[in-house]
Amino acid sequence: MATTNTDYGSSWNTNSTTKTNNTTNKTTNSSGTPKSTDEQALDKAATGLGDNFQSFLKLLTTQMQNQDPLKPMDTNDMTRQLVDFANVEQNIGTNSRLDKLLKLQGASTASTNLAYLGRTISFKGDGFDYTQGMTQAPLAYELEKEAKSVRVDILDSQGRTVRSMTGETKAGEKHVVNWDFKDNGGNAVQPGTYRLNIAPVSDKKDDIIKATTYTFGVVNGVGANKDGETVVSVGSQDIPLSDVTKVY
Numbered sequence: 500m501a502t503t504n505t506d507y508g509s510s511w512n513t514n515s516t517t518k519t520n521n522t523t524n525k526t527t528n529s530s531g532t533p534k535s536t537d538e539q540a541l542d543k544a545a546t547g548l549g550d551n552f553q554s555f556l557k558l559l560t561t562q563m564q565n566q567d568p569l570k571p572m573d574t575n576d577m578t579r580q581l582v583d584f585a586n587v588e589q590n591i592g593t594n595s596r597l598d599k600l601l602k603l604q605g606a607s608t609a610s611t612n613l614a615y616l617g618r619t620i621s622f623k624g625d626g627f628d629y630t631q632g633m634t635q636a637p638l639a640y641e642l643e644k645e646a647k648s649v650r651v652d653i654l655d656s657q658g659r660t661v662r663s664m665t666g667e668t669k670a671g672e673k674h675v676v677n678w679d680f681k682d683n684g685g686n687a688v689q690p691g692t693y694r695l696n697i698a699p700v701s702d703k704k705d706d707i708i709k710a711t712t713y714t715f716g717v718v719n720g721v722g723a724n725k726d727g728e729t730v731v732s733v734g735s736q737d738i739p740l741s742d743v744t745k746v747y
Contacts, residue, residue, distance in 0.1 A: 615718045615731050615746070623742040627714040628734060629680060631690045636715065637745070638676035638695050643709040645670040646699035653678055654694040661688055666697065673713070692734075713744060 621637045629636065642649070649666035661682040667674040676695065680688055697710035716733030724730050730737040 612721045612729055612731070612740075615721055617718065619715055619717050619747040620731065620733070620738070620743050621713055621715050621745040621747075622733070622738045623711060623744070624714045624736065624738065625695045625712045626692065626734075626736065627695070627716055628692050629688065629690055633680065636676075636678055636680070637713070637747070638678060638715070639673045639713040640666070640676065640695070640697045641673050641711045641713075642668070642670045642697075642699055643711075644701070646708050647702045648700045649710075650698040650700075651676055652696040652698065654696055655688075656692045658694075661693075668699070715747075 619637075621639075627636065627638070640651070646668045649668050651664045651666040652660050653662040655661050662678065663683060664676070664678070666676070682688055695712045695714055697712055699708040699710055701708050716736070716738075718731045718733060720732030722730055722732070722737075724737060724739070729740045731740065731743065732738075
């Protein structure tokens with residue numbers, strides 16, 4: 500029984516711990532690029548497991564060599580410890596594979612997001628750029644509650660109102676703002692940066708109605724914010740993909 504257990508332990512060490520030692524203590528992966536913090540942490544965990552298992556085998560061998568023949572070791576306890584080591588190694592391997600899958604998914608998502616470059620999108624926001632020759636501005640808004648009346652204002656980059664219009668009052672619907680790029684005097688406005696402002700009035704005094712505005716812009720960059728969420732750049736604005744409502 501003692502010889503069989505020792506051979507089993509040595510075989511386990513050869514198939515797992517030795518392999519681990521051959522792949523640890525490296526700061527670069529197989530492609531030659533620096534390993535991430537997570538990859539280095541996994542390597543450290545695997546190395547620690549291998550060192551602990553070596554110590555366990557030495558202790559086990561010593562105990563078996565010096566055991567009392569009349570009171571042999573409890574093989575159930577030894578088997579449980581071997582199973583524990585195997586489970587830890589399996590968990591480390593699982594974490595490593597999950598890390599690789601997440602990286603592949605991230606690379607695939609980044610490649611897909613590049614399709615936004617140069618495209619016009621509608622998104623939650625109030626600022627937009629008007630360029631010469633534009634025939635339609637995808638402007639819209641939604642009301643949290645039904646209003647008594649709604650005033651739709653187009654403001655220039657200085658915050659001055661260039662056009663005021665009457666808007667729809669229903670709640671829960673996306674109302675399109677049809678602006679012909681003219682001011683209140685009927686004159687064509689100059690190309691530039693403008694802002695959409697919605698001013699709803701309630702039936703109840705001092706009641707505030709929240710309005711969500713939707714504007715548009717051309718995507719000139721794709722990246723991620725500090726929280727890791729993908730954002731697209733429109734002018735100087737960073738728009739989360741969750742705020743994008745339509746791609747033209």
